[in-house]
Amino acid sequence: MPAADLQLLIDAALEAGKIATRYSGTTAQRWDKPDGAGPVTEADLAVNAMLEQRLPAARPCYGWLSEETEDSTDRLTKDRVFIIDPIDGTRSFAEGSRTWAHSLAIAEQGEVIAAVIYLPLRDLLYTAAKGQGAFLNGAAIHVSGVTTLDTAQILAAKPNIKPHHWRQGQVPDFERVYRPSLAYRMALVGQGRFDGMLTLRPSWEWDIAAGDLLIREAGGRCSDRLAQPLRFNNAHPRLNGVIAAGTPIHDTLHAQLDPGSTGIRP
Incomplete structure (x- = not known):
């Protein structure tokens, strides 16, 4: 199942990249969230709307947690839950930088089992499924061997x-x-x-x-x-x-x- 969930996240992340890159970060409409929670742009909301429609439709028994969706305790009753940041690095996005990411994950009983981090403007697609290794653009990756x-x-x-x-x-x-x-x-x-x-x-x-x-x-x-x-x-x-x-x-x-x-x- 993690492999099937991973492909679902990959497809959704690629679509998120298409949506976000239609906006110019410096001209995208922007608001500041209450209580100093940082900015949000119309691109964040457009990506979130797509993901919130697409992912739960594919896995209706999964819960939902996203930065840009009002939280609900309903997710606490679910064995599996989507954990989504539509655009991580919104401030960077709004400044016109290339360094922002879509971050999508599925957790099962508290442990993440499938994950995607996608930077569309840098053409970097990081993927992982539990027990199956981690990859960048399809090539296996490994942490540094530095020890000191x-x-x-x-x-x-x-x-x-x-x-x-x-x-x-x-x-x-x-x-x-x-x-x-x-x-x-x-x-x-x-x-x-x-x-x-x-x-x-x-x-x-x-x-x-x-x-x-x-x-x-x-x-x-x-x-x-x-x-x-x-x-x-x-x-x-x-x-x-x-x-x-x-x-x-x-x-x-x-x-x-x-x-x-x-x-x-x-």
Whole structure:
């Protein structure tokens, strides 16, 4: 079944790319969500409308969780659920950048079993199904083999490297790099382009569900900031940050984080 679900997600992601690229990011109508939740554009809503019609019609017994759909507790009664970010990196999209992604996943009893991350303007299609490996444009991918932090490139936003997040205030000596779109950052780790990624702020399930499976199927480890496995379709769909890398880098990052530090603060 994960293989059949994966093909469903691939077809939907490709159609999402056709819809989103009809819009020019800088001229697409844009609104700011309440409570500082970030921007949304008419492209996000158009992609979401297509996915919300197409995917549940194909799998009517699955639940639905999307950034751009009002949440319902009905999904909590379902064994399987779609977890969707119509456009991850909306701010980047609205600025006219090529670095934004469609992120589509299916979770079964809390575990992601099929996942797609698609960047149409970069022609990058990342796919994974449980037990079947991870792929970029049809070619198998694997996480980096780097094992020491002092030679590692880690994808992270600047607030994550403030001293109060790390034991004794000592930030590890890794090279910090950054890319827009949390889903894309996770895909790049799965691809082995970078050696790890972390985000210490609470993370929405739709941003990270697809990347979680992609990294695990690429031979890496993906967890929350306390090294607990990621579980999805929670009543409040937000998880306690993400650490993702090959096992040696993942475990070293976790060991050096201060467990008493909670979330991101200024």
